[in-house]
Amino acid sequence: MIGAPFFRWDWVFDHLDLIWDKVAEHLVLTGIALGVGLAISVALALVGLRFPRLYPPITWVTGVLYTIPSLALFAFLVPITGFTTLTAEIGLVSYTLLILIRNIVAGIQGVDPAVREAAVGMGYAPRRLFLEIELPLALPVILAGIRIAAVTTIGLVTITALIGKGGVGFFILDGLVRFFDTEIVLGTALSVILAVVVDLSLVLAQRLLTPWASRRTPVAG
C-alpha cells in the first residue's frame, strides 16, 4: 500500500470501454427510476390533491418506503424478483416517490389563489386550469424535487452493485473485493460527477422552462 500509487491512471485508460459501459448503465438505471417514479408520483399527487383525505396515507406509505434502507429493500425483493434490473428499479423508484409527491403537491398548493380565481373567472375549465396555469407555476418546486430525486438516485444506484447491477458502483464493489483503491476512487468520483452534471443540467432545464422564476436559496435536508 505504501509503495503502490494511490490512483493508477494507466488502469483507467486501459479500461475506458468498461467505464463507458458502466456510466451508461448508471444513467439508464437512473433515468428509468426517475421516469417511472415521476409517472407514479404525478398520479398519486393528483389523487392527493383531488381527495385531500387520501394525502396523509399516501405520504405515510411512501414515507415508510423511503425509510426502509435500500439494501434491506433489495434483500426483500431478491427472493421474489432475483438479481435483476427489475429488483434494482423497484428499490430505486420507491425512493423517489416521497420526494417527488411532496414537491408536486406543495408546488400546486403554492399557486396563488388569486391567480387560480382569475383563471376560473376567464373561463378556464379544470383540466385546462391545471395544465396551463397550475402546472407551469408549480414547475420550479416540482423541478427542485426532481433534482433532489435525481441526485439521491444516482448515489443509490451504486448500492445496486450488490445485486449485480450498480452502474459505476460496480467499480466500488470490485475495488473493495480486490483491495484495489483506484477502482474505489474511480467509482465514487464518477458517481459524484454524474450527480453534479445531472443536477446542473436540471438547473439549466429549469432556467429554460421557467424563465420567470427567480433563484431562491434551498432549505436543508
Next chain:
Amino acid sequence: MDFFVDLIQWFGDNWSGDTGWVARTWEHLWISGVAVVAAMVVAIPLGAWLGHTGRGGLIAVSVVNIGRALPSFGILALALPLTIWLARTTPLIDSGIGFAPTVVALFLLALPPIFTNTYAGVRGVDADIVEAARGMGIGERKIITEVEMPIASPVILTGIRVTAVQVVATATLGALVGFGGYGRFIVDGIATQDRLELVGGAVLVALLSILTEVGFSALERVVVPAGIRRRRRSDVDPFLAT
C-alpha cells in the same frame, strides 16, 4: 405461507451468541449512536455559530448539495484504505477493518444534514427576536444557546432525525468492510444464497429504521419547547428545496 413459518423459526434459532440478532442489534445501534453523536458534537456548534454570524451562507448551501451527491457506498469503500493505513502507521486504532472504516464513513455522512439544518434553523430565527435579546443585554453566546437554539430546535431535531435514519440505513453496508450489525445477515445471505438470513436481516434493518424515525419524531415532541412547537412544526420539511 411456509416461508413465514420458516422466517419466524429463523428468528427463534438465531437470536443468541456473538452472531445472533440480539448481539447484532447492539452492534448496529452502538455504531450508529457513536457516529451521530460525534457528528452532532462537530456540526451543531459550527452550524449555530455560522448561522448566528450569518457567515458562510454559500458553504451551507454547498454542503447540502455535496452531502447529497456523495454516494454512501463509495464513502464507506474509501474509508477502508484510509483506516487500514491509519492502523498500520499510527497507534490510533488497532484494526483498519470493521468498526473503524464504518464509523468514519457514517460520521462523514452524518455531518452535512446536521450542519445544514442547524445553520438554516439558527439563520431563520426572526432578527427582531435576536435584536430584542441584545437590547436586554444578553451576551452573544447566550443569545445563541438560550434564544436562537431553542427557537431553531425543531429544525435542528429534524436534521438529527433525518441523519439518524440515514446512518442506521447506511450502517448496514458496514458488513462489506468487515463490520457486524444487521448488514452481516444481508451480505452473508446474498453470498450464500440463504433466503431466510437475507430476509431476516432485511426485516430487522427495516424495523430498526422505522423505529428510529418514530422514536426521533416522539423525541421532537418532548424536547421542543411548548411555545415553539405549534408554530414551527408544520413548516419543517427536509424535502422541499424551494
